[in-house]
Amino acid sequence: MKTIRENSFSTTGKIGKSLLLLLPMTFLILLFTAGPTPSFNSKVSLVAFLITFIFFNVLFFMILYKGKVDRYRATGFIVLALFFALTFIVDLIGMRGTMTFSHETMLSCEIPFCHIVTTMVILPLIFTGSIIFPGSIIGGFASIASMLVIVIGVMLALGRGFCSWGCFYGGWDDGTSRILRKPVIKKINPAFRWASFAVLIIVAITSALVLEPTYCDWLCPFKTVTEFEKVTSFTVLLKTITFVSLFAALVIVLPLLTKKRIQCTTLCPMGALCSLSNKINVFEVRIDKGKCTECMLCTKVCPTMSLEKQDVEKGKPSITCMKCGKCIDSCSKSAINYHIKGTPVGKRVTLARMLFLYPAFTLLVVFTAGNMQQGIVLLVKLFTTGSLL
Amino acid sequence: MGQGFILGLSTGAVCVVYCGPVLIPYLMSESGGLKKSYLLIAIFLAGRLAAYLLTALLAGLIGQAFIQQTETRSTLMGMAYMLLAALMVVYGLYRFKEICLGKTAKSISASDTTKNRFLIPLTGGFLTGINICPPFLLAITGAIDSGTIMGSMLFFLAFFAGTSVFFLPMPIAGMFKRQHILRIIGKFAAMLAGFLYFYKGLLLLIR
Amino acid sequence: MKKLTAIPAYLWAIVCLLIIPVCFIKNDTFANEMAKLPFMKLHPVYSGGDQAKIITDPELVTTIYKPVFESLFGKSKTGFVQLKFSSPSDTLPLIIKRDIDYNSDNAVDFGIEINTQTGDTKLTPVNTLVRNINISSKVKKNWVVRVNVTNPVKSK
Numbered sequence: 107m108k109t110i111r112e113n114s115f116s117t118t119g120k121i122g123k124s125l126l127l128l129l130p131m132t133f134l135i136l137l138f139t140a141g142p143t144p145s146f147n148s149k150v151s152l153v154a155f156l157i158t159f160i161f162f163n164v165l166f167f168m169i170l171y172k173g174k175v176d177r178y179r180a181t182g183f184i185v186l187a188l189f190f191a192l193t194f195i196v197d198l199i200g201m202r203g204t205m206t207f208s209h210e211t212m213l214s215c216e217i218p219f220c221h222i223v224t225t226m227v228i229l230p231l232i233f234t235g236s237i238i239f240p241g242s243i244i245g246g247f248a249s250i251a252s253m254l255v256i257v258i259g260v261m262l263a264l265g266r267g268f269c270s271w272g273c274f275y276g277g278w279d280d281g282t283s284r285i286l287r288k289p290v291i292k293k294i295n296p297a298f299r300w301a302s303f304a305v306l307i308i309v310a311i312t313s314a315l316v317l318e319p320t321y322c323d324w325l326c327p328f329k330t331v332t333e334f335e336k337v338t339s340f341t342v343l344l345k346t347i348t349f350v351s352l353f354a355a356l357v358i359v360l361p362l363l364t365k366k367r368i369q370c371t372t373l374c375p376m377g378a379l380c381s382l383s384n385k386i387n388v389f390e391v392r393i394d395k396g397k398c399t400e401c402m403l404c405t406k407v408c409p410t411m412s413l414e415k416q417d418v419e420k421g422k423p424s425i426t427c428m429k430c431g432k433c434i435d436s437c438s439k440s441a442i443n444y445h446i447k448g449t450p451v452g453k454r455v456t457l458a459r460m461l462f463l464y465p466a467f468t469l470l471v472v473f474t475a476g477n478m479q480q481g482i483v484l485l486v487k488l489f490t491t492g493s494l495l
Numbered sequence: 496m497g498q499g500f501i502l503g504l505s506t507g508a509v510c511v512v513y514c515g516p517v518l519i520p521y522l523m524s525e526s527g528g529l530k531k532s533y534l535l536i537a538i539f540l541a542g543r544l545a546a547y548l549l550t551a552l553l554a555g556l557i558g559q560a561f562i563q564q565t566e567t568r569s570t571l572m573g574m575a576y577m578l579l580a581a582l583m584v585v586y587g588l589y590r591f592k593e594i595c596l597g598k599t600a601k602s603i604s605a606s607d608t609t610k611n612r613f614l615i616p617l618t619g620g621f622l623t624g625i626n627i628c629p630p631f632l633l634a635i636t637g638a639i640d641s642g643t644i645m646g647s648m649l650f651f652l653a654f655f656a657g658t659s660v661f662f663l664p665m666p667i668a669g670m671f672k673r674q675h676i677l678r679i680i681g682k683f684a685a686m687l688a689g690f691l692y693f694y695k696g697l698l699l700l701i702r
Numbered sequence: 703m704k705k706l707t708a709i710p711a712y713l714w715a716i717v718c719l720l721i722i723p724v725c726f727i728k729n730d731t732f733a734n735e736m737a738k739l740p741f742m743k744l745h746p747v748y749s750g751g752d753q754a755k756i757i758t759d760p761e762l763v764t765t766i767y768k769p770v771f772e773s774l775f776g777k778s779k780t781g782f783v784q785l786k787f788s789s790p791s792d793t794l795p796l797i798i799k800r801d802i803d804y805n806s807d808n809a810v811d812f813g814i815e816i817n818t819q820t821g822d823t824k825l826t827p828v829n830t831l832v833r834n835i836n837i838s839s840k841v842k843k844n845w846v847v848r849v850n851v852t853n854p855v856k857s858k
Contacts, residue, residue: 213839214841215749235740235741239744243742243744250742262718263722314774448710448714461718465721465722468723472723
């Protein structure tokens with residue numbers, strides 16, 4: 107009996123069908139890689155474009171042809187994290203000469219608006235009718251208005267899928283969680299998947315009370331690979347020790363030992379907010395109870411502990427599911443699939459899968475393409491001149 | 496006041512789960528619709544508020560009369576914050592047997608209660624308000640630290656507001672199913688609030 | 703019944719499919735529209751507040767901003783006054799020395815002296831509400847100072 111993935115509608119193992127369904131994505135990859143009016147000012151930038159273009163086409167083709175999502179998604183996702191950090195740091199050093207920001211940067215309101223700040227501006231926005239962030243409302247890199255448009259759109263379209271397909275930080279702990287073949291720490295209390303909600307409550311309230319984004323100020327581990335305040339006092343030193351320690355523990359060490367995305371699961375308040383948007387998002391992961399044998403392999407592989415025994419029995423992961431596809435790929439009975447709410451479970455699986463993969467992969471391309479091209483140009487510069495600047 | 500509110504909010508979910516067993520059976524036994532349930536909740540919360548304000552008065556008197564006058568006030572308060580904050584962190588990680596007087600109200604509600612329908616939620620609320628848990632002890636410390644009776648009252652008012660937020664959806668059935676998740680989130684939030692207070696205590700000690 | 707929910711579900715999924723590329727292609731348009739919304743402004747703690755007055759001298763333009771005593775609810779006990787010094791010639795003088803009246807009561811509230819090369823800033827309070835320097839920094843071609851002050855309304 108054919109499994110769902112081998113049915114007449116699926117693309118698994120079928121080159122022709124895979125290439126056909128790749129075509130619309132090729133157009134989107136071209137649009138977001140080259141831009142509406144492509145211009146390449148050097149051979150290196152042309153080569154960078156070609157590498158990026160081919161890279162994404164190959165990734166999407168492999169998702170279709172192999173019928174596996176997670177490993178190819180993760181490849182692009184990790185590339186996003188690495189190249190984003192590289193290009194961001196190089197741009198900063200080129201502009202300011204340092205990764206640190208000073209009073210000058212804050213007073214000139216030029217700090218790029220990161221998506222995580224969204225969680226901290228909501229309450230002050232309601233009570234004061236203004237934004238508590240030293241950024242630019244419009245214009246410049248990552249202005250407040252442009253980032254809010256993206257955050258709202260992505261949350262509506264993909265829910266917490268943002269955390270697996272678009273977040274330019276998630277690739278760090280996604281990557282470190284894949285280094286070891288087997289976890290060293292095998293048992294983690296699944297209660298920790300709710301910890302980020304506590305962080306969301308605390309940072310939302312404290313930010314509103316002190317009128318400062320407290321998560322950014324004190325906790326965000328990714329300041330280690332982007333920008334951070336210059337150490338000029340004991341308090342700032344304490345903040346620096348805190349975020350560097352959190353990066354080491356939650357982004358490097360614990361994901362390595364547990365093979366779970368610990369930072370994203372336990373700390374990120376944006377992840378908690380996106381989880382709430384999963385409630386209204388049309389896409390979800392569902393388990394076809396008719397096919398499921400309750401082997402519980404999916405509960406072991408889920409990087410965010412969103413699938414526990416009771417979730418398998420209910421037929422769907424908790425709202426913390428990031429739609430990464432790891433459980434789908436691991437299921438030998440093809441019982442787990444992407445699903446569209448309001449439609450029968452286990453029917454038209456390929457259609458639901460494609461309707462999810464197109465926007466999700468597009469998001470990955472949009473965030474990665476520019477950074478990847480710029481990153482390749484920088485790396486070529488490094489190898490040829492010995493300098494990134 | 497903000498700190499009192501955070502403290503209340505961070506522990507409110509846990510308060511609901513511990514105080515819920517007192518209130519929920521009573522709510523369910525008293526049929527009468529959503530309006531009546533909210534009236535009973537309001538009376539319950541009024542009892543809690545009375546308990547908090549009484550505690551605030553005592554804390555304010557202590558703060559005004561003794562702590563503010565001592566030369567080692569900063570050291571005393573700093574140490575108190577750090578110790579209680581450490582307890583809060585432990586409270587977030589492990590189960591805590593709290594001295595909850597409200598549990599006695601549970602047995603009262605099981606017996607004949609028809610004579611005064613409002614006495615039970617009021618008494619239950621008052622007794623659950625005197626709940627010796629680390630957040631409550633931290634709230635007392637914060638109130639003493641304010642140094643005045645009014646400051647102490649305002650601090651506990653904010654603490655009350657923070658805890659009450661989680662009681663408001665109680666009559667709505669759906670919340671009952673997710674109690675265990677709220678409890679987990681509440682405990683993690685209590686842990687984080689503990690770290691905040693630890694930092695506050697540290698600053699008081701070193702400055 | 704299942705068909706009734708399935709059709710709008712698939713339609714909604716197609717809309718979500720379109721949201722992502724449209725969000726990015728039309729980002730400038732949507733962002734410009736969003737920026738026009740009344741709440742899309744920086745909090746005075748970050749913007750420095752509204753301009754109160756501008757004093758123009760031949761070599762220095764002094765912009766005094768209204769005091770900022772913002773808090774989440776109402777006004778706070780303490781806040782700051784922002785000053786911005788700019789030069790018509792884009793080169794700031796080596797020493798900036800000014801007496802400032804920030805509350806428009808025709809009395810000097812504090813004196814400020816800035817060495818724009820070293821960044822040393824001296825504050826001479828005259829008004830008892832003036833406390834200390836919060837920030838003093840070069841910002842592009844200007845010099846911005848924030849002086850901590852007490853709210854006269856809350857201090858009574």
